[in-house]
Amino acid sequence: MAQVPEKQKSLAALKKEHGSKVIGEVTIDQLIGGARSVKCMLWETSNLDPEEGIRFRGLTIPECQAVLPTYSGIQGDGEPLLESILWLLLTSEVPTKEQVDSLTQDLYSRSKLPDHVVPLLKSLPKDMHPMTQFTIGLNACQTDSQFAKAYASGAPKTQYHEHVLEDVLGVIAKCPEIAATIYRNIYFDGKVEKDTSLDYSGNFCRMLGYDDKSFDELMRLYLCIHTDHEGGNASAHTTHLVGSTLSDPYLSYAGGLNALAGPLHGLANQEVLKWIQDLKAKFDAEGKEVNAQTITEFAWETLNAKKVIPGYGHAVLRKTDPRYTCQREFGLKHMPDDELFKVVDTIYQVMPGILKEHGKVANPYPNVDSHSGVLLWHYGFTQFQYYTVLFGVSRAVGALSQLYWDRALGLPLERPKSVTPEWLWAQAKK
């Protein structure tokens, strides 16, 4: 990567000339409250503004949709290819279609799973959660780690990022087959059919067992928008933290997947579908329509039972997530009359008001997970316990692009300071 020496120099100069500059302070609220807004991580690949949402290397989602190569090859004609966003995140440059096509081939050349992985996945109980299976599958691929081998044979620190890049691309290349094997094993006949004449997302759809051009487009959109959400989210942060110990990218991202599997993070996408199914079941049984009034009733039941409304709220965002908005636009274009799509829209009309009235939530608007499930459901992808695996295939691209830069920039072991309650009380009384 040609930019590495220049970026290394710039960071070294920043540290040398301005290292002691104070850029913030930390309150006791922030310390107890999950470090919200504490600026303490360097993240190259994306940035999240509370009002505007995500920018990937400076580009908003609509800007990415306008300039990144698509399957037809024409920018703006369809959704961006996952490979184009990978190129953008890794290099900060908008790729050409030729560059993207060469990256697709490069990923296919690295996609073979070690021989023990498919038999291992097939040996797992079918009722083991798909995310647990995903981390097992990815951990088992670690036998292919180039970085671990190079480190063991004494590679110098200055070359770490070159070996890490091999693994970053290796993990991203292998994730679709691990994920598809899990899906086909749990819900179908275990057979995975590839079509490597297609792009990464199209081939992934065939491996999952879907052959529908409109679903391919949804997968392209889905995989692009879930890639990165700056560094502080739990899956990206975990990947960065584990990687800072010089654990290789396979082990680091398996750590990230474990964080993604929590219901306050990526698992919320399955929880949203479950919430909607529970709502429908209740009102169908009572002979009532699902409408603004019954949704409001069900939302208050959830809140009064001290449970969260899945898919609403965010640790950073203070407006509707632009990832929600672009999925809504996809729905309006491809399935405007779909029953569940309309339910999600009605939820969107009433939920912010309910959450404002409830009075606790800092952000009463929907996040990415609020919309993704119903779009999948429309195409017959109804196994919602699996949805977070799709998020996991995508998040590899952002978290691991940054992991490459972590090593290229020589970032050290992450080791923040903890304090005791006694120390905090002593500070409070000063």
Ligand code: NMX
């Ligand atoms: N429903 C009910 N209560 C909520 C919700 C919600 N959707 N969101 C926040 N709250 C509560 C929260 O539990 C907290 O209560 P308490 O004081 O009793 O602990 C209070 O409101 C203040 O929390 P916030 O400061 O608004 O949110 P925080 O930054 O702590 O948490 C989330 C952010 C995303 C964890 C939270 O909004 C949530 O639990 N949302 C539902 C789960 C979800 O959709 N997660 C997916 C996030 C996106 N992703 O993909 O990761």
Ligand code: MLT
């Ligand atoms: C994410 O995409 O990681 C989520 O929106 C959570 C976050 O940013 O904290």
